Amino acid sequence: MIRAKSLTKVFGKKVAVDHIDISVGEGEIYAFLGPNGAGKTTTLKMLTGVMRPTEGEVMVLGKDIFKHPVEVKRMIGVVPDEPKMYPSLKGWEFLKFIMSVYKSDDEVTRQRMENLVEVFSVDYLDHYIFEMSHGMKQKLMLVSVLMRKPKVVFLDEPSVGLDVIATAVLKEILKKHAEDGGTIFLTTHILDMAQNLASRIGIINKGKIVAEGTVDELKLMAGRKDLEEVFIKLTGNEDRLKEMLEKL
Numbered sequence: 001m002i003r004a005k006s007l008t009k010v011f012g013k014k015v016a017v018d019h020i021d022i023s024v025g026e027g028e029i030y031a032f033l034g035p036n037g038a039g040k041t042t043t044l045k046m047l048t049g050v051m052r053p054t055e056g057e058v059m060v061l062g063k064d065i066f067k068h069p070v071e072v073k074r075m076i077g078v079v080p081d082e083p084k085m086y087p088s089l090k091g092w093e094f095l096k097f098i099m100s101v102y103k104s105d106d107e108v109t110r111q112r113m114e115n116l117v118e119v120f121s122v123d124y125l126d127h128y129i130f131e132m133s134h135g136m137k138q139k140l141m142l143v144s145v146l147m148r149k150p151k152v153v154f155l156d157e158p159s160v161g162l163d164v165i166a167t168a169v170l171k172e173i174l175k176k177h178a179e180d181g182g183t184i185f186l187t188t189h190i191l192d193m194a195q196n197l198a199s200r201i202g203i204i205n206k207g208k209i210v211a212e213g214t215v216d217e218l219k220l221m222a223g224r225k226d227l228e229e230v231f232i233k234l235t236g237n238e239d240r241l242k243e244m245l246e247k248l
C-alpha cells in the first residue's frame with residue numbers, strides 16, 4: 001500500500017530525512033515514532049505528495065505519487081499536524097465542500113459523516129472555522145477524512161489537541177479501519193499511541209530509521225522490557241539521560 005525507497009530530504013545543509021525505506025501493507029497500522037525534529041513530518045509530507053523528496057521514490061497504492069498525484073490523492077486521506085482549513089467557512093460548509101471536491105456527496109458518505117460527527121462530539125458545525133480551537137479543527141478534519149473511508153490514511157501526531165475521549169474514539173476507528181482492510185500510517189511521539197495501536201513500529205532518529213518491528217521485536221532487539229526504555233536506548237539517549245539524572 002505504501003512503499004518508499006531511499007527517501008531523502010535535504011534543507012540547505014540539514015539532512016532531515018536520510019535514505020529511509022518504508023513498506024506498509026494492507027490492514028497494517030504503522031506507527032512512525034521519534035523525538036521532536038527526527039524527520040517524521042517531513043517523511044509524511046513526502047509520502048503524501050505534499051513535498052518533493054531530494055532523492056528517492058514513493059509508491060502509494062502501487063502508483064508513483066508524484067507521477068499520478070490526482071489519482072493517488074483521491075484514494076488516500078491525510079490528517080496533517082496543523083489542520084489548515086478555510087477559516088471563513090462554517091463547519092458544515094467545509095464538510096460539504098470536501099464531499100463535492102471528492103465527488104462523494106452520496107448517501108453512504110453522508111451517513112458515515114453523521115456517525116462520525118456524533119462519536120467525535122462535533123456539536124459546533126454551525127461555527128466558523130476561525131472560531132474553533134486546534135482540537136475542534138482537528139476533529140472536524142478527522143470527520144472530513146474518515147467519512148470518505150479512504151483506503152490509506154496518513155495522520156501526523158493525531159492525538160495532539162484531542163481530549164481523552166476523542167483519542168479513545170480515534171483509536172477504535174483506526175483499528176476498525178485496519179480490520180476492514182485499510183492501511184494506516186501515523187506519526188507520534190507518544191509511546192502509548194504506538195503501543196496500543198500499531199501492528200508495526202518504525203523508530204526514526206535524526207532522519208534515519210534506527211529500528212523497526214512489532215513492539216515485542218523492538219523489546220527483544222533493544223534488550224529492554226518496556227517501550228519507553230527501548231525508545232530511549234534506540235534514539236541514543238540512554239547514557240545522556242543517566243548522566244543528567246545523576247547530576248540532579
Ligand SMILES: Nc1ncnc2c1ncn2[C@@H]1O[C@H](COP(=O)(O)OP(=O)(O)O)[C@@H](O)[C@H]1O
Pocket residue numbers: 011014016034035036037038039040041042043
Ligand atoms: N521547511 C523546512 N525548512 C528547513 N528545515 C526544515 C523544514 N521542515 C523541517 N525542517 C527541519 O527538518 C528536521 C525534521 O523536522 P520534522 O520532520 O518536522 O520533525 P518531526 O516531525 O519529527 O518533529 C528538523 O530539524 C527541522 O528543523
Ligand SMILES: [Mg+2]
Pocket residue numbers: 040041042081157
Ligand atoms: Mg512533526
